[in-house]
Amino acid sequence: MPCSGWMQARLEVAAVTCEMNLAEPLSAPSTASPADRQSLRLIFAYETAAILILAVSLFWTAFFASRQQWPIAAADLLLAGLAAASWAMIRAGSLNSALIVSEVTLMIFTVCYALMFDEPSADIPRITHLYLLVIAMLGYINHLRRRSAFQLLVTAACLVGFIVLSSTTYAFPFARTIPDDIRAGGIWVNSILATAMLCGGIYAIQKEFTRPKGLMLDLSNAVRNRELRLHFQPQVDRTGQIIGAEALMRWQHPDRGLIPPNDFIPAAEAAGLMPLLGGWALAEACRTLSQWQDDPALARLTLAVNVSASQFQLEDFERTVLGTVRRHRIDPARLKLELTESVIVHALAPTVAKMNALRAIGITFALDDFGTGYSSLSYLRRLPVDQLKIDRSFVQESLESDRGGALVRSIVHLGIDLGFVVLAEGIETSAQHAFLLECGCHEFQGYHFGRPVDAAAFADHVRQAAAGGSPALLPAANDRTRRSA
Template sequence: MYGKISARPLFGSQQPLFNPNGRCLSLWLAGHAAIGLGWAVVFAVIGWWGVVALDIAIIATGLAIYGLIRRGHLTFGLLAAQAALMLIAIIMGLVLNVPTADAPRVSHLYLLLIAALGYLNYQRENSRIQLALIGLCLLAFVVLASAPLASPYVLTMPDTLRVGGTWANAIFATTLLAASVHAMQAEFVRKDRFSRDLMAALWNDEFQLVFQPQVDLARATIGAEALLRWNSPQRGTVSPIEFIPQAEKLGLMIAIGGWVLEKGCYTLAQWGKIPQFRHLTLSVNVSASQLMHADFENFVRDTLVKTRANPRQLILELTESILVTDMELVIARLHRLRALGITISLDDFGTGFSSLSYLRRLPIQQIKIDRGFVQDAASTSQSTSLVKNVIRIGHDLDHDVLAEGVETMEQHTLLAQAGCTQFQGYLYGRPMALADFEHRVENEPRPAAQA
């Protein structure tokens, strides 16, 4: 069994822990802002305005990071946060918090907090840059904790202030670190429960296929795309953006994807028994890793035989990420799938790695214009021209062109005038249960040839 669920993530791989309202991130940002504000007040009272500026920089960093994350730049925001705050912690350790006989250095404790945030971010998205930042934080912590290093520009503070600051920083940093560890543990428990629920979902039949209509120029239904939903008894309806990344990490996409393809083929087989439905196609997404699985072709072939579905009504949608794998193997495998009668579609065209040379070699029959292009199509003349060129390229290569994400009549009209003949989006219908989709088709006026 194989797997890429045809469900659309809203944005990247952002997970609840890391959105602006996530417990760990909110705690971390609030804590550092409080540190900066507290010490800014102390140093303003004694007139150390240079240090006040440094504390204000801490606060500004936290606000800037929050703003970046609110605008969707999560990965960059978190990396920038760690880099900036690591630099501030090191400067404070070398200039303000130099160890003396009465007051040891404690500012380096904050480097452990920064490393903890880095670890959480690495769990969300594996990144060499993130690993490097974690390593630098830990290295700086070890160096500052082990050696009495100091800058030539040390700002000497009264011992009474140093001793009080040492206790305050140590208590505050330790408290924040303990709270972060507690939040991390709670998140690990949540993920563990989520993973166990997800593993049980397949065997408990908690997944459901819904169908989003695809239409022609006359807005008659010509097929649908199969989309996955998880109806959890404990969690309610779970967004694909939450469970698909976790399923991939757990290795469940193989089984789940096989379930989707098999269910889709059974649906096609049922449609084939009803004259009014025989013209309908069904699109199912296939990931690069799924396509490259050694047994994928055999599974598709066996599923078609077992379900007695018409392969000519099945469309396998591939993302452009297939073009960064072994191209010769991909082309050979797609040709063999095509020989079964299956239609091959290139999904989200224009957002990935495609080139005209690859498009000419791939045995695809359909390209789907990315929803981002469609939604921007009417915004500027440049966007309109871009969409027209994409449609022209598709026709020049003798491919059907389907625009997805169509939401307004203005978009539909523009795409139709540009030569697009197939459409999908909220304008024509939201994803719906199988019974609702079939009811829709049954109640559509039929051309005389189908009547």
């Protein structure tokens, strides 16, 4: 039966994808963050599903056309067109819109298919409507991934449709039922597939609800209870002058004290909370820049904020950033957004479009952890990036071997040749600093120049430096890591 092929392609892949998104192991080894891996896998899986639907639908179109059953062939051709449209939307970077369109069109298609081609008979019952339960399950799983009243509405509509089609023998007056010799085999195939997909969906939901919730619930409340903090690590130029800072997230838990990012960022990424935390960090960074504007020693500084893959890929990301900048009335040129390579490797065209929309008002971009992910000159030359940040692992190895030093030197020269500002992070010794100066590096960051500290301590540090003093490096309690997102 034609339903079995395209339903299997669309729903089975989607169920597996949602499971990966909801229950990604925190310890999976990869250079990309869990959020990056989840987002890339989700996009890839839905692209693959759309292509499979397109291929299977075209097969059934040809099959029924060969038997001169033109209405059924036309229905499958319509499904192929919907699959192609969904694929195009995903490629354009509109993942959430593609999911909504796919769920709604599949729901309508399933109902119409059941009423038009799957009229029950005395020997063979209607079976297509079973897939409404699968679509309802997927709608609910997507609701868990990203809370949405519309997803709940889709789930409810599918359940109502299932009840009506199960309880009646109604079909369109102009129905063209598929011959019983085809339906006799399809009833077993569809029943098995629908049951298997429902079991997969139940398993995915079980993984979501049995996962440890304490830390995630605390994180959700941390934003509302103002427990999160931004710490600031100085960035200096070749003369040693502080020219900016990187904003790094810290969590001051009321019972457990200061929780390092290594302990809560992976949990936030796995739980899909990074858009929430990233949105808070962006707003707090802009508020800080607004305060700095009134201080002569701080007004000239730039502030870099990390942006996670799941945050950047939100369809309204650029509008949110623009709104935050305007609300706090800051100079956009003082705000720098740091992206990892894994954020931008997929769907390059929409990524560039988002970046250009923000660069148009003066916001700059840094490519963080350069060299540790998916480095490629083919995309590097197309990206509207202003700065390359050499990952700390390369800096640490620069003086340990000739090959390590040659690699750092090559990265610096590459960045200079492409017109980027090159910043090396993770500098801990004067020897590392001297080597990077000799290589031609423009800017520097690391414990050698200052540890991440709270806003007040950072401001004092900058004022002392501006006054000509030589303040000691400021330690940050329990600071095991510099990463914020």
